[in-house]
Amino acid sequence: MNVDLFDYDLPEELIAQTPLANRTESRLMTLNRTTGEVGHHRFYELDQFLKAGDLLVLNDTRVIPARLFGLKADTGAKAEVLLLRELGENRWEALVRPGKKLKAGARIVFGLESEELAAANAPAAPGNPPQPLPSPKAPLVAVVEEEGDMGGRIIRFEYEGIFPEILDQLGQMPLPPYIKERLEDKERYQTVYAKHEGSAAAPTAGLHFTKDYLRHLEERGVQIAYLTLHVGLGTFRPVSADKVEEHDMHAEYYVLPPETAEAFNRTKAAGGRVVAVGTTSARTLETAARDAAAAQGEEGFRLSACSGWTDIFLYPGVPIRAIDGLVTNFHLPKSTLLMLISALAGRENVLRAYEEAVKERYRFFSFGDAMLIY
Template sequence: MDVSQFDFDLPERLIAQTPLAERSESRLLVLRREDGSIRHRRFQDIVEFLQPGDVLVLNDSKVIPARLIGSKADTGAKIELLLLKQLQGDRWETLVKPAKRIKAGTKVVFGQGELVAVAEEEGEAPGGRIFRLEYDGVLMELLNRLGQMPLPPYIKKQLDDPDRYQTVYARHPGSAAAPTAGLHFTPELLNRIEQRGVNIAAITLHVGLGTFRPVTADRVEDHRMHAEYYDVSREAAEAVNKAKANGRRVVAVGTTSCRTLESIADDEGTVYARSGWTDIFIYPGYTFRAVDALITNFHLPKSTLVMLVSAFAGRELTMKSYREAVREEYRFFSFGDAMLII
């Protein structure tokens, strides 16, 4: 399957640079797979499309301030480090700019020397490096003081309020990017959803390199996903299985929740409490086992995320929806509008 089949024209003006003042005021494109119909609503209207007994599955991973600006210890040259994944102890997989200046043994200093990163070896991706962090105290406290929110490269300025790049239910630190489909929810909206009789289950998938890694292969089948860590509790697995057993729907909030559920589901759609690493790559031809409905943002052309949506809704219907979203001037990407596929 050719990657070009997932390309589409996107005017730059539709790439959202800032979040809306009110999270749930974003627009919502509702796509019904059965008849291909499209409806235009507000995100807060999503309650109407959820039914009692459904389970809404959220990814409660929290973005860490993983973007660090420092300098080489020997020359003072500016170095930018993005912490992607903790490997073992204080060893981290990172993206670094400029990567060509970083050799094994290079030391990068942050702040007044409270944090030092020592390069060990090259990583898997272009610009990737493995660093060992040296510090005293608690790393997360240092990152909160020295780090910045790692916004995607298409967002040109830092946020006035970094919490707007967190979901309101973010609990477990570890992501290098937000699970952005969840950014539209407010505590009030989640309360309305629960009052409707919808169960809410939280799972965790720490978003890492897969979000930043473009598809460079010409054929979809040749692309390889980067492994990301997930954790699914017994309570969350039971909520999903209960919905399945009662003939209700499993509604995944975002591609991260979807990928996690599909990683742990058996052929009958039963999911199990477990933790581990997943590199599942979902593209057209995949048979979904756990997920019945999907809430997602509008994604980059030729991205693995568009491929997942195309697997769920069908490529032609997905491309039709994206053309409609462009025509109706929906906001795209992380701070953009949302899509419900049922």
């Protein structure tokens, strides 16, 4: 299947740069995956499409302020580090810029002004011992240990204190590259139910919910359950292969807790629908369902609590086993996320809906409007 089949034209001015003041005021396009019928609503009208007994599954990952701007310890040149994955013992997988200048052994300091670094690096006066490296004076120091491809590095941090607190003070939210505006309130790139830190990007479909609206849904009999998938920046990586089937999917860590697995089993047994909030929730549930079906058979399988790394790639032709519906945002042309929703609703239905979304001036991508596929 050719990747170009998932392309569409999007005017740049439709890419949302800032979130709405009220999360539930976003527009909501509905897409019936059987008939292809499209409807236009507001997000607070989602309750019209959910029934008592349905199960809404949300990803409670929390984005870390993973983008760090610092200075090379030896020259004072500007350097940037983007944290991707924690490896333990203060070591992280990261992307760095400029990659050509940050070789193994390079040290990057954070929280120092260039003047402070210059003073720390000043040559010692004759007869005095050499000045130490600026590490003790910097709140945070990164040492490049290993080099990888395309700016990838393994780095080790040196610091005194509590790392999450230091990161919260020095780091910035790793907003997608298509967002050019500065985000004043970091919490607007978090869901209101974000709990487990570890994501390099937000599960943006969940940004439309408020605590009050989730309570409202529960009062109407909709079940709410949570799982965790730590979103990696691979979610924004373009598909470089010409054929969909040849794309090398990135892996992300997930946890499906026992209470969510049981809620899934109970809902399916009672004839209710499982609606994933976001492609990350969908990928987690479909990973668990794929493995359960392989072990128990396609009919009547039950989910169990599980965790691990998933590189599941969903596109038309790959079976959807777990979810009956999906709350999602509008996705980039030729992206794996657009392919995922096409696996659920059909490529032609999705592209027709996107054409209408452009015509109706919906807001696209992370801070944009929502779609319900049901």
